[in-house]
Amino acid sequence: MTANALYELSNLSKRYTRGREEITIFSDLDMAIPHGDFIAIMGPSGSGKTTLLNLLGGIDAPSSGEVRFEGARIDNLSQAKLSKWRAANAGFIFQFYNLMPTLTAAQNVELPLLLTKLSGKERRKRIATALEIVGIADRAGHRPRQLSGGQQQRVAIARAIVADPKVLLADEPTGDLDRASADETLKTLQLLNSEMGKTIVMVTHDPAAAKYAKRELHLDKGRFVEKEALA
Amino acid sequence: MNDATLVRKNLFRKKARAILLIISIFIAFLIHGALFAFNAGMSGGFGAVAADRLVTMNRASFTVPMPYAYWGRIQALDGVEAITPLNWVGGYYQEPMNQIQTFAADPESYFIVYPELTVPADQFADALSRRDCAIIGRSVANVQGWEVGQRIPLSSNIWQRDDGTSVWEIDICAIFDAALDNVPTNYALIQYDYFNESLAFGRDSIAWFSLLTGDPDRNDAVAAEIDALFANSPNETRTQTEAAFGESFMAMFGNIALILTLVVGAAFATILMIVGTTMVMAINERIKEVAVMKTLGFPAPRIFRMVLSESILLSLVGGLLGLLAATGLVTLVGAAIADYLPGVHMPLSVALTSLALMLGLGLITGLIPAVTAMRVKIVDALGKS
Numbered sequence A: 001m002t003a004n005a006l007y008e009l010s011n012l013s014k015r016y017t018r019g020r021e022e023i024t025i026f027s028d029l030d031m032a033i034p035h036g037d038f039i040a041i042m043g044p045s046g047s048g049k050t051t052l053l054n055l056l057g058g059i060d061a062p063s064s065g066e067v068r069f070e071g072a073r074i075d076n077l078s079q080a081k082l083s084k085w086r087a088a089n090a091g092f093i094f095q096f097y098n099l100m101p102t103l104t105a106a107q108n109v110e111l112p113l114l115l116t117k118l119s120g121k122e123r124r125k126r127i128a129t130a131l132e133i134v135g136i137a138d139r140a141g142h143r144p145r146q147l148s149g150g151q152q153q154r155v156a157i158a159r160a161i162v163a164d165p166k167v168l169l170a171d172e173p174t175g176d177l178d179r180a181s182a183d184e185t186l187k188t189l190q191l192l193n194s195e196m197g198k199t200i201v202m203v204t205h206d207p208a209a210a211k212y213a214k215r216e217l218h219l220d221k222g223r224f225v226e227k228e229a230l231a
Numbered sequence B: 001m002n003d004a005t006l007v008r009k010n011l012f013r014k015k016a017r018a019i020l021l022i023i024s025i026f027i028a029f030l031i032h033g034a035l036f037a038f039n040a041g042m043s044g045g046f047g048a049v050a051a052d053r054l055v056t057m058n059r060a061s062f063t064v065p066m067p068y069a070y071w072g073r074i075q076a077l078d079g080v081e082a083i084t085p086l087n088w089v090g091g092y093y094q095e096p097m098n099q100i101q102t103f104a105a106d107p108e109s110y111f112i113v114y115p116e117l118t119v120p121a122d123q124f125a126d127a128l129s130r131r132d133c134a135i136i137g138r139s140v141a142n143v144q145g146w147e148v149g150q151r152i153p154l155s156s157n158i159w160q161r162d163d164g165t166s167v168w169e170i171d172i173c174a175i176f177d178a179a180l181d182n183v184p185t186n187y188a189l190i191q192y193d194y195f196n197e198s199l200a201f202g203r204d205s206i207a208w209f210s211l212l213t214g215d216p217d218r219n220d221a222v223a224a225e226i227d228a229l230f231a232n233s234p235n236e237t238r239t240q241t242e243a244a245f246g247e248s249f250m251a252m253f254g255n256i257a258l259i260l261t262l263v264v265g266a267a268f269a270t271i272l273m274i275v276g277t278t279m280v281m282a283i284n285e286r287i288k289e290v291a292v293m294k295t296l297g298f299p300a301p302r303i304f305r306m307v308l309s310e311s312i313l314l315s316l317v318g319g320l321l322g323l324l325a326a327t328g329l330v331t332l333v334g335a336a337i338a339d340y341l342p343g344v345h346m347p348l349s350v351a352l353t354s355l356a357l358m359l360g361l362g363l364i365t366g367l368i369p370a371v372t373a374m375r376v377k378i379v380d381a382l383g384k385s
């Protein structure tokens, strides 16, 4: 185990019961994710990638084992405490963007700031900066419907970073994008990792996407297989 | 942007749907406000009720008369400060449809017992000096277009004169006004003696007495004393406060209030179901958005509040507009019919009931969606695409 890892997973198991049958997605998984890491998690469909990401994000609970974030367990926190933890520490990026259709790009980015005590002025500054970083400041007043998939995903990334979380959790962030938009998105993530020190865990099916990460982990039949990082 | 912005945007995300819901709520509250305000106006027709004013009538019914001699006997009692006798005339002008609510009265004592009514001194002096004088209320004067100095043939649909006719020639000598808007002036008084002397039958009868005790604390004692005076006589009396008299009279309107409650209740049950199911539908359409909000870190209680606020906002927008329209309608119509039915306005009690119903409607229709939203499981909801 790495001494000051951001995440430490130990003996992590996830099982579902379907009727009388018990399905084990993975069991006794151990892993450390150091500060500043950029991991691509790959693996066949149904291997448990999303499940793992949900455990890291505190939106799902393991059947057994521990998830530690900066040394403190998050797997046994109450829903209320997990909400607070997520607002403060984790940024989420989804395959289908999941922006609020009634809000403009800027308002979507503002959402996580409603959970902070920042002043209006400070909020506006943060929103502008986040939109600037992902290169979509010129579309601040547009609604999701008026944006392309790639543009929506940038807004979603801006939303994920606006509250300055330590980790970004992305589930197939390029799964719905064309090659060019995917590359833009991945470059942005890479930049956030290298320049701003964000730790990133990204699930992807796309080997080309995985190349942007510092290392690749393959999840298969409940086991991790590590590939040497290329970056 | 704050939570209120989100609530508003979510409510109006489908404009047509929101507007239709607002219209249906608007209509329900318009109906509620207008009907209950008119009902209050009708049952409040007795106007300013004096706390120390009693009404004595025949124990059998206020349509059964009492003997004339009761006047002097009651007046002689210590607790009676002032008393005035009244009899029904059942008047109309030219057409039986054109009713002039008229009482045979003793004007001198009448205006002592009803100090909230005022008559110009010169007109009053004139009216007292001549037997065929009538003193009419301002509303009657307005409706009929009558003025002081006019001579009117007033017919009765109850009584007959000893000459076989039912018409009394009267002079309009005075017009009385009320100090307050809700005190009716939609009736006329003619002189008891002039009327009584000419009757072919039923002379010397009195329908009821109004009297003052001078002190509300003495009301019960004086009432008991009066009724004891005539106990075991052929014409026993029932004496009660003017307020109680008004209430027993208004008991006849009780059924109307019940019917109104049923009608308005049906309207509310309908919008409750429409708004309720629509709001449940609306939240089910955006379960995934709720899950995203939760993922971002919005706590469940805050989401509960936001979704509940949506229904309350909807209910308040429709309801307040409805109440406003009802108030406008009641004020306009109230002004137009003030001469027939004075004091029709939007009572505070109806407005407050309306507000309470709005909040209730909002809470009830918002509760299921709010609980649904609060309970959304992020993993399950996000899994569905």
Ligand SMILES: Nc1ncnc2c1ncn2[C@@H]1O[C@H](COP(=O)(O)OP(=O)(O)OP(=O)(O)O)[C@@H](O)[C@H]1O
Pocket: A016, A017, A018, A025, A043, A044, A045, A046, A047, A048, A049, A050, A051, A052
């Ligand atoms: N609520 C649940 N009940 C039962 N089984 C579940 C539930 N959620 C997920 N699973 C199962 O867990 C396994 C892992 O699911 P998961 O979504 O993590 O896979 P994945 O690796 O992300 O797959 P994909 O690449 O298709 O997204 C799947 O077999 C899935 O059917």
Ligand SMILES: [Mg+2]
Pocket: A049, A050, A051, A171
């Ligand atoms: Mg998945």
